[in-house]
Amino acid sequence: MTANKKRKQQARTLRIFRKVHRYTGAFLFIFFFFISVSGLLLGWKKDSKGIILPPSYQGSTAELKDWLPLDSLHQKAVLILKDSVSPTLSSKIDRIDVRKEKGMVKFIFEDHYYGIQLDGATGELLNIGKRHSDLIENIHDGSVLDNYFGTSGWIKLLYTSVTGIALLTFTITGFWLWYGPKRMRKAKQQ
Template sequence: MNKRAKQAKVIRFFRKAHRITGIYLFVLFFILSISGLLLGWKKHSKGLILPRTEIGVSTNPNDWLPLSNLQSKALESIKSKNKSITEISRIDIRPEKGIAKFIFKNEYWELQMDCTTAKVLAINKRHSDWLEDIHDGSILDDLFKTRVEIIKLFYTTSMGCALILFTITGFWLWMGPKRMKKLK
């Protein structure tokens, strides 16, 4: 078999791998790209995807109330808005703004509070969090209540390998005919 025939065989193999993989992963690539696009724009969405960060009274930590006081006030305040929320997932302190963001475990809620006065500055849905869960596949781990995020691990590994495969096969689908013309 000459070089040109070998090159044509390689190109046919890559074309078939590219086509078959693309057929199976089309929907997942579409979801991944849309969620990634929205996440890329989250800070520039004027509060639609990620709530705007408010500004507190003082940026001096010496003026702030103890975190335990802020935490209990945050839970009390969020329960008046949504009774099903019972647990804080994380607390994001923004020293340059003088606020604390309390992110809750269920339903993607956020409460922003002034660290000095404990005044609630904003209560918002965090659409960026559920978009991120869709983007990385962890939404399925939450749905099926897996403990070690096995679905997320499988999904991110599959999508990463698929993108690598698409890059390699796509490159050869572009480069192969150019090489064949040179062999002619």
């Protein structure tokens, strides 16, 4: 292949990569906007002074033998949720976060973003907090759409697949848009 023909082929490849890069970026702009903003907020959640994620409070003892049974703590958390937040909120638990070293237990509910922290030994309320970080996380990974439409995770799977493949495409085409002209200039100088 002659040098001129090779350079034309490289230029054609570069134009294709530029077009793929441009159209993919325009098409997925809104997705990348939400992913980047939510990712930034998630990176700051523990340093947000309780705005994004309520701080973890200290209970009275880290000795598990002195703690109330988990079932009793769960019943107290549900009672506090109904009495202090709203009697209409679901008491379905998403997860229970036991913080032995802090002497406390967090009850995180599934159908809303409230969390209740109790002293593991006394069952005393340490904190009722809105967990904005869980909402931000659901936006970040696309599961907020599954929750809204009541689907079983396929929207999240599609969302993460499309955005992951797009990020890979941007990486490859972006590298080529940077490296391709350098390669062409180097070949031209030889």
